[in-house]
Amino acid sequence: MAFLRVEHIGIAIKSLEKSNDLFKKLFGKEHYKVEKVEREGVSTSFFQLGETKIELLEATTEESAISKFIDKKGEGVHHIAYEVDDIYAEMKRLENEGFILLSQEPKTGADNKLICFLHPKSTNGVLVELCQERKE
Numbered sequence: 001m002a003f004l005r006v007e008h009i010g011i012a013i014k015s016l017e018k019s020n021d022l023f024k025k026l027f028g029k030e031h032y033k034v035e036k037v038e039r040e041g042v043s044t045s046f047f048q049l050g051e052t053k054i055e056l057l058e059a060t061t062e063e064s065a066i067s068k069f070i071d072k073k074g075e076g077v078h079h080i081a082y083e084v085d086d087i088y089a090e091m092k093r094l095e096n097e098g099f100i101l102l103s104q105e106p107k108t109g110a111d112n113k114l115i116c117f118l119h120p121k122s123t124n125g126v127l128v129e130l131c132q133e134r135k136e
Contacts, residue, residue, distance in 0.1 A: 003090075007083040007113075007131050008046070008053035012069045012076060016043050016058040023047055023054065031056075035110045042066050044110045055081075055110070079117070081129035087114050090130055094118065108134070 013019040020031050031045045041064030045056040057078060059067035069078055084090040087106050095101055100119035109115035109131065118128040 002085055004083040004085060006052050007081045008055045008111075009077060010055045010057055010079040010081060010129070012066050012073075012078040013056050013058055014070060014075055016045055016056060019056050019058075020045050023056065027054075033111065036060065037110050039107070040064060040066075040109075042110075046111060053111075079127040079129050081115075081131050084130050084132055087116060087130055087132040091116050094130075099123065106130075106132070 011019075016034070020034075024030055027047055027049065029047065031047050033046045034043065035046075036043045038060075041059060041061035043058045043060055045058075047054040047056075057066045059070065061067065066078065091101055091106070100122040102117040102119055106114040106116045109129075112134050113131040114134050116130045118130070120127045
């Protein structure tokens with residue numbers, strides 16, 4: 001059981017098109033993938049920087065967590081995602097350590113991942129995402 005690395009940093013943005021242009025200029029390279037996650041009400045775009053990714057998140061519904069985040073805090077860093085080798089074991093371990101899980105089972109996320117978020121109240125105000133590559 002282990003956290004392996006920072007897998008990605010999620011950034012809440014208002015416009016995927018405008019932000020893709022902005023981050024393309026910033027990083028000097030194109031995004032490699034755009035994906036819609038209907039269940040979460042978001043469209044995502046990914047930039048690869050070494051071993052870490054930047055995930056841009058645009059709300060597709062007013063009820064989505066990203067829409068609510070932007071309404072409350074504005075655009076900016078939304079979460080930090082850590083790759084784990086066994087998401088089920090990590091969820092159990094972290095819950096036993098007193099962390100608050102936002103779901104009791106991993107969900108299917110973007111970029112072929114199983115994901116689970118930890119409530120920011122239990123992580124010094126940082127929304128932490130656990131992610132593991134889905135094995136087909």
